[in-house]
Amino acid sequence: MKHVLKFLRENRFWLLLALLAFGLRLVLLARFSDSPDFLPNGDDMKFYHDWALRIMGGQWSDGHAFYGLPGYAYCLAAIYSVADISPWPVGIVQCALEALTTVIIARLALAVFPRMAPGIAITAALGWLLFLPAQTFSIILMPTAWVVAAFWGLVLWLVKTDANTTWRTWLFIGVFIGVVSMLVATVLMLLPLVLVAILLTRPRLPALGANIALVFAGIFLGCSPAWIHNRFVAHEPVLLSAHSGLNYWIGNNPKATGYPKIPAGLRASQEGLLRDSITLAQREAGKPLTRAEVSEHWSAKAKAWIESDRPAWFALLGRKFVNFWNAFQYDDLSIISLLRSQGVVPPGLRFGVVAALALPGLFLAVWRVPRARWIAAAVLLHMAALMPVFVTERYRLCAVPGLLLFASYGLWSLYDWLCRARWLQPLAYSGATACAAVFVSWPRADIALWSLDHFNTGLRAFKTGNLATAQRELELAHAYVEDNAEINFALANLWLERGDRAKAKAFFRRTITLDPTHANAWNNLGVVAMEEKFWPTAQNFLELALKYEPEDAKTHYLLARVRLELNDRPGARAALAEALRLLPGQPEFEKLRAQLDTPPN
Numbered sequence: 001m002k003h004v005l006k007f008l009r010e011n012r013f014w015l016l017l018a019l020l021a022f023g024l025r026l027v028l029l030a031r032f033s034d035s036p037d038f039l040p041n042g043d044d045m046k047f048y049h050d051w052a053l054r055i056m057g058g059q060w061s062d063g064h065a066f067y068g069l070p071g072y073a074y075c076l077a078a079i080y081s082v083a084d085i086s087p088w089p090v091g092i093v094q095c096a097l098e099a100l101t102t103v104i105i106a107r108l109a110l111a112v113f114p115r116m117a118p119g120i121a122i123t124a125a126l127g128w129l130l131f132l133p134a135q136t137f138s139i140i141l142m143p144t145a146w147v148v149a150a151f152w153g154l155v156l157w158l159v160k161t162d163a164n165t166t167w168r169t170w171l172f173i174g175v176f177i178g179v180v181s182m183l184v185a186t187v188l189m190l191l192p193l194v195l196v197a198i199l200l201t202r203p204r205l206p207a208l209g210a211n212i213a214l215v216f217a218g219i220f221l222g223c224s225p226a227w228i229h230n231r232f233v234a235h236e237p238v239l240l241s242a243h244s245g246l247n248y249w250i251g252n253n254p255k256a257t258g259y260p261k262i263p264a265g266l267r268a269s270q271e272g273l274l275r276d277s278i279t280l281a282q283r284e285a286g287k288p289l290t291r292a293e294v295s296e297h298w299s300a301k302a303k304a305w306i307e308s309d310r311p312a313w314f315a316l317l318g319r320k321f322v323n324f325w326n327a328f329q330y331d332d333l334s335i336i337s338l339l340r341s342q343g344v345v346p347p348g349l350r351f352g353v354v355a356a357l358a359l360p361g362l363f364l365a366v367w368r369v370p371r372a373r374w375i376a377a378a379v380l381l382h383m384a385a386l387m388p389v390f391v392t393e394r395y396r397l398c399a400v401p402g403l404l405l406f407a408s409y410g411l412w413s414l415y416d417w418l419c420r421a422r423w424l425q426p427l428a429y430s431g432a433t434a435c436a437a438v439f440v441s442w443p444r445a446d447i448a449l450w451s452l453d454h455f456n457t458g459l460r461a462f463k464t465g466n467l468a469t470a471q472r473e474l475e476l477a478h479a480y481v482e483d484n485a486e487i488n489f490a491l492a493n494l495w496l497e498r499g500d501r502a503k504a505k506a507f508f509r510r511t512i513t514l515d516p517t518h519a520n521a522w523n524n525l526g527v528v529a530m531e532e533k534f535w536p537t538a539q540n541f542l543e544l545a546l547k548y549e550p551e552d553a554k555t556h557y558l559l560a561r562v563r564l565e566l567n568d569r570p571g572a573r574a575a576l577a578e579a580l581r582l583l584p585g586q587p588e589f590e591k592l593r594a595q596l597d598t599p600p601n
Helices: 002-010 012-032 043-056 071-082 087-112 117-130 132-137 144-159 167-181 185-200 205-222 224-233 244-251 270-285 291-308 310-325 335-341 351-368 372-386 393-419 424-440 447-463 467-480 485-497 501-514 519-531 535-548 553-565 569-582 587-597
Strands: none
Touching: 012 087, 012 117, 043 071, 043 270, 071 087, 071 167, 087 117, 087 144, 087 372, 087 393, 117 132, 117 393, 132 144, 132 335, 132 393, 144 167, 144 185, 144 372, 144 393, 167 185, 167 205, 185 205, 185 372, 205 224, 244 270, 244 291, 270 291, 291 310, 310 372, 335 447, 351 372, 351 393, 351 424, 372 393, 393 424, 447 467, 447 485, 467 485, 485 501, 485 519, 501 519, 519 535, 519 553, 535 553, 553 569, 553 587, 569 587
């Protein structure tokens, strides 16, 4: 008990800071629980939630290499198993991780900036608590809060290494990186910092090699659940996940913008994107492919384009660099705008303000404070991790704690200069800040970028039954970009729900004109034809849907029903058999099988 009291006395500031951060995030979580979007109804949140439910149901593997990093889904399944199948327990864990991140930011300030450390620590920590994207991603079902805490916790760990660091530390660091990489693989970009930290401890040559070997051994040990599954269960040579090739193609193709612009033939939703990437790769290859082969297919396409047009690729890298620092909020989930519109999260700091203040502070700190180079290197390595793919608000969020430290250092340096009446430095620093503000606020010319929030907000409103809001938001998105297949498809579904089949069919046809391989549009046209009892037309539409998405069990089932109406019982049995193979045990499938097994009158 004496040791506990001593610990509490010595760490009361950190405990109070952690409690403050945890309490503020918990308030946001409570407000979010009243939102109709609290339960996952789409996008990546539902993807992870559904995956966790399948794990809880005993489906630990589908027999293929992981096609998406598995760490977060298995963490969700573990939390659901011991608590409740609800975002509440997960949100509480993430609020605690946010409190940890806040403390890490403050402790980094004390470790790196000996002068003005308390002021920098408090300013940077409060900046994180008020940062709008951090508030948002801390309370939704996404691994962002987990990775940010792990990333900057590792940076703090490395900053504190010294000549007394033992071999066990390097093994633990490797295991830590390996475990976290199963949530988000960008943490692997901190490996150069780990190697630098080993060199700075000045070990003898044999110890140097041993420490480096321990780090890599730890990484493979930490991520062993993923690669063991992929190698010995799926029999595929994949370390973490086979979706890396797809991300590489999305980030490096002739139509890439530096943001995640989805290529033609692929749906924008996480589950739809992954499914389409498999079926499209197999169609282009003309044969079934393993997940590893699918990844290699997309990776090879990206490499071929890069080799064929190097100048365009270098220009694209430049756009990604500018996108990383730009104030434009490319939130591919549009969850930030949604929670702001619902009043869940209050107004707060955005990336553009932080970046404009951080850039001059970064250059100043790197020049004047040697230890600040650790933080600068971590920020730049994280940025480099995004250059092969694309930039989104949640991806660049991991760099923000470092940027807040630099912004705080710059502001406190400015205050110090003014207090000492040193006028030249404040003048130069203000000029540098103005230049940074111009750089980060340079407008984005692509009008399609401005449709994203309206599109995603409209989809969420549609899923929660708020058709008036859905119509308003989707029509705004359509006004920005009329030739986007997904926007037209969403409007078609909206008008179908409203009972206006004529408008629905017009938008479905427009969708197919823009993207002839859009399986869902063909499927929904088939459903409309079924409702109108145009059976041959329905059969044609559903067969086209299966041509472009042959693994859709529901479409096979619908085709079986249509063929039964056309008195094609053998064809109906064949379609239903495929539906049952893909998704066994569905009650409506079994009911139709019983009907087919009953001899006709």
